[in-house]
Amino acid sequence: MLKAILSRRDISKSGEYYSYICDLLACGDVRELQNHTHHIGTSRLQHSLNVSYYNFRLCKLLRLDARAAARAGLLHDLFFYDRKTHERIQNRHPAEHAKIALYNASMRFPINEIEGDMILNHMWPMTPHLPRHAETFVITLVDKFCALTELSAYLCRLAGSKMKKSEKAMPLKRFGRKRRKAR
Numbered sequence: 001m002l003k004a005i006l007s008r009r010d011i012s013k014s015g016e017y018y019s020y021i022c023d024l025l026a027c028g029d030v031r032e033l034q035n036h037t038h039h040i041g042t043s044r045l046q047h048s049l050n051v052s053y054y055n056f057r058l059c060k061l062l063r064l065d066a067r068a069a070a071r072a073g074l075l076h077d078l079f080f081y082d083r084k085t086h087e088r089i090q091n092r093h094p095a096e097h098a099k100i101a102l103y104n105a106s107m108r109f110p111i112n113e114i115e116g117d118m119i120l121n122h123m124w125p126m127t128p129h130l131p132r133h134a135e136t137f138v139i140t141l142v143d144k145f146c147a148l149t150e151l152s153a154y155l156c157r158l159a160g161s162k163m164k165k166s167e168k169a170m171p172l173k174r175f176g177r178k179r180r181k182a183r
């Protein structure tokens with residue numbers, strides 16, 4: 001079941017939203033993003049879905065182009081290299097990956113003006129060009145919000161698993177503490 005972070009909703013049952021992205025999700029290259037890690041502990045496909053879903057919701061609320069928001073959100077990080085091992089790109093990743101994502105997206109799907117601006121400038125203000133559309137300002141915020149949420153979720157999972165390990169390693173200590181309290 002595909003769902004966005006912080007949401008329990010099955011994306012394939014989200015009528016209008018799913019109708020905007022189902023052709024993109026059917027593309028093998030988009031699904032390939034599942035095999036790439038993006039921001040520690042999240043796949044690039046999951047991150048793209050998170051951005052797409054909340055981008056759609058926010059743009060719909062603001063009466064902006066919700067279709068473009070959903071599609072550009074899913075395609076905004078359509079690249080297939082690992083930034084840590086890709087020598088040519090390492091230091092230029094923030095600006096370069098958006099250009100590469102736009103190229104990859106436009107080679108596979110028809111991309112309109114708003115979608116193109118959203119993909120190309122989603123890293124603003126880390127990239128020099130000012131967004132040309134209101135939807136692009138939205139994706140710059142949603143992308144950062146999702147990255148922070150994904151990182152927080154990862155840290156919570158890590159802390160949770162460390163606590164479980166330490167509880168398993170010290171069962172007698174805990175038992176002793178409980179017994180002392182009971183007296």
Ligand SMILES: [Fe+2]
Pocket residue numbers: 076077097098122123
């Ligand atoms: Fe990005």
Ligand SMILES: [Fe+2]
Pocket residue numbers: 047051076077143
């Ligand atoms: Fe992103």
